[in-house]
Amino acid sequence: MKVLQNIFVLALQLVTFVSAIPSETIITKDIPFDLNGSNFTYQWPVSIYQFASQNGQTLQMAFMDIKPTCAPNGETAVFVHGKNFCSQTWNATAIAFLEAGYRVILVDQVGFCKSSKPTSYQFTFQGLSRNLLGLLTTIGVNDVTLIGHSFGGFTAARFALLYPWIVKKLVLSDALGLENYVGEGIPYPDTDYVLATERQNNYGALRGYEQANYYPGLPWLPSYDTWVNMLVVIYGGSMAKEYTWCQALITDTVLTETVVYELPTLKMPTLILIGANDPVAIGKAWAPAAVQAQVGHWSTFAPAVAATIPNSTFVSIPGQGHAPQISDTLVYNQEVLGWVTTH
Template sequence: MKVFQCIFVLGLQLLAFVSAISSEAIITQDIPFDLNGFNYTYQWPVNIYQFSSQNNQTLQMAFMDIKPTCAPNGKTAVFIHGKNFCSQTWNATAIAMAEAGYRVILVDQVGFCKSSKPQSYQFTFQGLSKNLLGLLTTIGVNDITLVGHSFGGNTAARFALLYPWMVKELVLSDALGLENYIGEGVPYPDTDYVLATERQNTYTAIRGYEQSNYYPNMTWQPEYDVWVNMLVDIYGGSQAKEYTWCQALITDTVLTGPVVYELPNLKMPTLVLIGENDPVAIGKAWAPVAVQAKLGKWSVFAPEAAASIPNSTFISFPGQGHAPQISDTLAYNAALLGWLDTH
């Protein structure tokens, strides 16, 4: 009888394990136009990685899978966007990578853009990394060049630390987490305070933020409006309430998840890219004046962070802000592909 009970219990455990696996699926057809509250048109077809996470919530992670447009080199490049970005903002670099023979995967992280916006969710860089691992495993990718920008740079660094066997080359582009904001004196905010600021994101507010942070000392160009309007669409979309709450929680993730102290543990070749005039510092707006003066000195702390990585290269783009991949695309792509050619 005891043997039967053991077999029965093991059978139930196996069934639960198989069920968990079968709950993961890739959806490539009948994708809603207004996907998870975002009806912005992406450049390539959108697929969905559907999976279960955190108390059996069914979540969707949108991604684009782009084939090489010339002779394939057998490599896959995965790009992770920043907090005020979506996977589509990588389009110009994705085209260049595909032309160089790469398969390119562009992902929308959970809580962003065309992916699910769960209202009861613990956002951590570890959890977001596990979501990405699930996607890559499900589509059969296990050897990647990983590129992350801003918030996505912090995610990429954490992913590389957790799953180093997956990452052949790591690229950290104006990556958050290279500076410890709370450690520098930024007061830890109540999430409702951050939520209130998220609700104030109109066209005027978003354009003002992007002008000062992405294009410092540059004349505003009409093409910059593309990325402003992209955010306006989602902040005013059918899941605006859900999105702003996720973004408030994600700010908490940035403040509590710096990766700078673990950079020496990165063993793969790593490229650190920054805009020399990048002023971004999360929490600077509500920090005391004396603390504000210390924050966002990318030309100081970024090369120091890069130097702590055993096998790293540091490249700075003069005159550029927080997003050189969109403010100086040609120089950015040349630097990225040039470095990759050496590895």
């Protein structure tokens, strides 16, 4: 009898625990203008995927779920942004996919843009992938073409390794994780050091970084200011303190995780696409001169990584830096859509 009573108590405790966790839900109405510290206006209606994660924290992922603008082809394309980017920065490529008949899903990852900025959170690419899986499962999407850029490319690669049955095609665009930064000699910094650098970000600092890395050797276009100001809004917004700490933790995640050695196990068709002049290497700024000279050579390491992946294609866009989807949109869209439609 006592055993049955104990089982009943444990069952009751389990029910109470589960009922206390906020259920996964999609919010489509009454979205605040200043959503999680960002009041930057997105092109399409923003929805929220609300869920519980890490000790029952209620978190929100902002996303846009957009119907094709022509006859649907039955395919879904999911786009994942990089560190100094948001889901809206995919707008030009999203439009091209919509015009080709794709349902398009653009997501803001946790810690970024219009999504939650938890200060007590373990950022891992596995965890971020699990968040994306939860969103896709909740909205009923079970197979996708997954396109990730920079930090989002690292997330996309990890997602494809964890959930290969969901990813039909994978596009890694100037994806972090193709180079092992600490393994190449970049010193591992204290997180407070990275936080101090994040707190220095303003229009001038962000524009200078983007000019040198995203558009090296290219003229600065007024349209690029849109994306700088999108970040300025967050760095100076209602959750600036939380945002800068999340960004410091996110840099730590890039430096403490690797994915490049697992990429040869990818089974789906994979496109590795880079800007030929991409110089980005996380932590390069605080590395010794000798290390700075040997990292960030995308035209060398990216094709070598692509060669290790079965059923992969490598594309390099001449004259472009870390953000060819912005600086050479027409060629970028032609390359990605051309590859996707033939694979």
